Amino acid sequence: QFYRYIDWILTVPLMCVEFYLILRAVGAKQILLWKMIGYSLIMLIFGYLGETVFRSQSVLFGVLSTVGYVGIVYEAWFGSAKKLAVNSNDPKLLGAIKALGWFVLAGWAIYPSLRA
Numbered sequence: 001q002f003y004r005y006i007d008w009i010l011t012v013p014l015m016c017v018e019f020y021l022i023l024r025a026v027g028a029k030q031i032l033l034w035k036m037i038g039y040s041l042i043m044l045i046f047g048y049l050g051e052t053v054f055r056s057q058s059v060l061f062g063v064l065s066t067v068g069y070v071g072i073v074y075e076a077w078f079g080s081a082k083k084l085a086v087n088s089n090d091p092k093l094l095g096a097i098k099a100l101g102w103f104v105l106a107g108w109a110i111y112p113s114l115r116a
Contacts, residue, residue: 005044005047005048009044012043012044013036013041015040015104016036016037016039016072017033017036017037019032019036019075019076019097019100020033020036022093023084026085026087026088026090027084032075032080032081032084035075038068038071039071039072039075040072041068042065042067043065043066043067046061046062046064046065046067046068047062047065050062050064050065069109072104073101073104076100076101076105077101077105081097082097
């Protein structure tokens with residue numbers, strides 16, 4: 001578990017930074033960057049605590065962790081990240097945000113069920 005979370009503490013916030021970097025050219029503000037990183041940290045910290053320190057309360061920590069996941073998904077599909085992509089009128093940019101959105105929604109949703 002420990003090594004998995006070391007990987008995630010690096011890769012998950014980087015994925016969230018990617019949303020910001022792609023959208024910066026069309027007016028993304030730094031608040032988007034910090035919001036996405038914040039959501040990722042909520043997801044990771046509560047997930048780790050629920051799996052390691054507070055195992056008897058893992059359901060509660062799982063729910064709290066899910067709040068971060070849902071925040072990232074919301075931003076990608078309905079929030080300011082999506083709105084910036086749509087307003088850009090750039091089909092390649094919109095396609096990139098959709099691809100990231102699908103990766104977060106589907107890839108991150110099934111990952112916990114795939115681990116041993």
